[in-house]
Amino acid sequence: MRLPRWFHLLGSPPFIYKLAGKVTPWLGVISCVLLAIGAYWGLVIAPPDRVQGEVYRVLFIHPQIAYVSVMAYVVMAVAAGIGYVWRIKLAHAVAVTAAPIGASFTACALATGSLWGRPTWGTYWQWTDPRIMSETLLLFLFLGYLALRAAFEDRDKADRVSAILAVVGVVDVPIIHYSVIWWNSLHQGPSIMKLDKPSIAPEMLTPFLIMVLAFTVCFLWLLLNGLRAEIVERERDSRWIQQLVEGANG
Amino acid sequence: MNEFFRMGGDGTYVWSAYGVTLAVLLLNVWWARWRHRSALERARASNGDNRVSRRPTVRTIE
Numbered sequence: 001m002r003l004p005r006w007f008h009l010l011g012s013p014p015f016i017y018k019l020a021g022k023v024t025p026w027l028g029v030i031s032c033v034l035l036a037i038g039a040y041w042g043l044v045i046a047p048p049d050r051v052q053g054e055v056y057r058v059l060f061i062h063p064q065i066a067y068v069s070v071m072a073y074v075v076m077a078v079a080a081g082i083g084y085v086w087r088i089k090l091a092h093a094v095a096v097t098a099a100p101i102g103a104s105f106t107a108c109a110l111a112t113g114s115l116w117g118r119p120t121w122g123t124y125w126q127w128t129d130p131r132i133m134s135e136t137l138l139l140f141l142f143l144g145y146l147a148l149r150a151a152f153e154d155r156d157k158a159d160r161v162s163a164i165l166a167v168v169g170v171v172d173v174p175i176i177h178y179s180v181i182w183w184n185s186l187h188q189g190p191s192i193m194k195l196d197k198p199s200i201a202p203e204m205l206t207p208f209l210i211m212v213l214a215f216t217v218c219f220l221w222l223l224l225n226g227l228r229a230e231i232v233e234r235e236r237d238s239r240w241i242q243q244l245v246e247g248a249n250g
Numbered sequence: 251m252n253e254f255f256r257m258g259g260d261g262t263y264v265w266s267a268y269g270v271t272l273a274v275l276l277l278n279v280w281w282a283r284w285r286h287r288s289a290l291e292r293a294r295a296s297n298g299d300n301r302v303s304r305r306p307t308v309r310t311i312e
């Protein structure tokens with residue numbers, strides 16, 4: 001079977017570097033615009049909640065951030081797995097880039113959840129809540145991945161060993177998703193990602209979905225931005241990077 | 251307007267949550283920029299001295 005040319009180009013650092021350089025400004029603009037629209041819609045236009053009043057407006061950022069944190073982990077694990085199996089360096093570069101972004105989103109999901117929990121559940125933190133705990137585990141997986149990499153001087157070795165951790169850690173992803181169904185949790189069950197009709201008012205669903213899209217695009221933007229930096233770092237001595245920096249000099 | 255910032259008395263929580271989120275996003279953007287710039291600087295400084303083709307051609311197999 002012959003693979004098309006563009007497929008091979010996906011593994012080429014200079015090609016991806018240039019492509020990402022063209023795409024990122026657009027992703028940046030789109031994500032900023034969507035975030036602004038979503039924030040305005042969620043904070044100003046959407047009506048107050050019948051039960052929670054105004055504080056429910058964290059709904060327009062907290063689940064989205066948590067979802068991106070999980071998506072970042074999946075991206076990291078899949079990329080690391082591909083890098084491990086087919087020895088594609090660019091795939092490892094994607095995994096390394098996704099890790100700090102994912103860690104920061106995970107921390108942010110925990111922080112926003114905490115700030116939402118205090119006025120609604122009466123507590124910032126609940127050690128027995130399965131969703132909080134599985135999300136905390138996700139944070140430690142990201143941090144563990146980064147710490148493990150830092151322990152190796154040799155980048156290739158760091159790539160291979162950390163990839164194993166990343167792939168094994170994927171078991172946490174279904175645990176996070178099903179935690180509210182399997183165990184008793186302060187978190188509510190699924191109200192949007194389910195087969196039935198979403199159990200949320202349409203005036204709230206629209207900004208909710210806009211924010212899902214906004215944070216997804218934002219993650220892609222951050223990922224490609226970081227990937228460009230990672231590519232330069234890894235290809236520092238290659239001819240094309242040398243030509244690039246010489247071109248910038250002269 | 252004041253009512254908007256009060257958020258029914260829970261303004262502190264709502265606005266801190268949005269604030270933390272904004273800070274995390276800005277931090278991520280700044281971090282990527284900073285890494286990109288410093289990587290380019292290091293590439294400029296290294297001058298390609300560690301280029302693979304300039305290393306000895308014999309390589310050991312693990």
